[in-house]
Amino acid sequence: MPELPEVETTLRGIEPYILNKKIKKVIIRHYQLRWPIPHNIQEILVGKTIKRLERRAKYLLFKTSKGTLILHLGMSGSIRILTEPCLPNKHDHVDLEFPNNIILRFTDPRRFGALLWTEDTITSHPLLKHLGPEPLEKEFSNAYLHQIMQNKNTPIKSFIMDNKNVVGVGNIYATEALFLAKIHPKTPAKNISSQQSTLLVKIIKQILRLAIKKGGTTLKDFVNSKGNPGYFSQHLKVYGRAGEPCLECNLILDSFKIGQRSTVYCGNCQH
DNA sequence: CAGAATACCTGCGGGC
DNA sequence: TGCCCGCAGGTATTCT
Numbered sequence: 001m002p003e004l005p006e007v008e009t010t011l012r013g014i015e016p017y018i019l020n021k022k023i024k025k026v027i028i029r030h031y032q033l034r035w036p037i038p039h040n041i042q043e044i045l046v047g048k049t050i051k052r053l054e055r056r057a058k059y060l061l062f063k064t065s066k067g068t069l070i071l072h073l074g075m076s077g078s079i080r081i082l083t084e085p086c087l088p089n090k091h092d093h094v095d096l097e098f099p100n101n102i103i104l105r106f107t108d109p110r111r112f113g114a115l116l117w118t119e120d121t122i123t124s125h126p127l128l129k130h131l132g133p134e135p136l137e138k139e140f141s142n143a144y145l146h147q148i149m150q151n152k153n154t155p156i157k158s159f160i161m162d163n164k165n166v167v168g169v170g171n172i173y174a175t176e177a178l179f180l181a182k183i184h185p186k187t188p189a190k191n192i193s194s195q196q197s198t199l200l201v202k203i204i205k206q207i208l209r210l211a212i213k214k215g216g217t218t219l220k221d222f223v224n225s226k227g228n229p230g231y232f233s234q235h236l237k238v239y240g241r242a243g244e245p246c247l248e249c250n251l252i253l254d255s256f257k258i259g260q261r262s263t264v265y266c267g268n269c270q271h
Numbered sequence: 272c273a274g275a276a277t278a279c280c281t282g283c284g285g286g287c
Numbered sequence: 288t289g290c291c292c293g294c295a296g297g298t299a300t301t302c303t
Contacts, residue, residue, distance in 0.1 A: 075298095152274095259275070
């Protein structure tokens with residue numbers, strides 16, 4: 001579920017509770033996530049202090065003086081901070097315990113998430129080294145996007161969802177950004193004009209910033225670190241609205257699949 | 272090489 | 288009520 005705004009919301013929510021705090025205890029109830037959690041994760045983590053908490057793409061990076069804990073929320077993951085003991089539910093796979101009964105609890109019904117440890121530099125880790133620029137950084141510019149779209153036949157929607165091109169843009173925000181930029185999601189990337197590219201970059205940045213401000217998008221089960229939903233879903237103009245009228249022109253919104261992902265668009269507003 | 276399909280896993284809603 | 292199907296916020300891996 002989580003795209004960049006949801007991961008960023010999670011980071012901001014948990015950071016005050018765990019920064020410069022020492023891990024006292026680690027409980028793993030289910031090791032089998034996207035990849036197995038390292039079997040010796042307890043002995044690695046216990047006693048280490050979280051020196052920095054960062055986000056790269058949709059990965060959360062818990063940096064210690066010795067190495068980095070890499071956490072990905074997958075499709076259905078979320079993290080909550082508990083300030084008092086609470087019995088775990090079915091999909092509460094991991095607890096990290098800190099002083100004063102602070103518990104970081106990772107929940108992930110579908111188990112597409114990941115919890116890994118590395119002592120490499122983050123830029124050399126296999127999962128992270130081929131990632132494209134962060135969409136909110138200046139490296140994600142019109143000049144950059146327009147340049148890498150040359151000769152690419154991939155539909156623009158798939159193109160901006162490919163984390164080699166730009167990270168953090170998932171199905172919700174790709175769908176919404178293309179509506180706002182009035183671009184048809186199937187348009188081959190190479191056919192996007194310089195003007196469209198400029199607008200698209202601007203809109204991706206805007207929508208991600210606004211979604212972060214609203215605490216992310218809760219469709220079904222995303223919750224922030226306090227267990228509360230995000231409120232960006234109130235701003236969605238097309239995602240999840242197939243068969244309903246376009247908010248701009250009233251035409252019934254259509255949907256189809258691009259790269260196995262449902263895509264909603266307005267045949268009147270997007271070209 | 273690019274681009275598309277597949278795989279991982281659980282839960283939910285709709286149709287019968 | 289229950290079964291079967293399709294669908295869901297991601298992305299590495301495998302295919303054509």
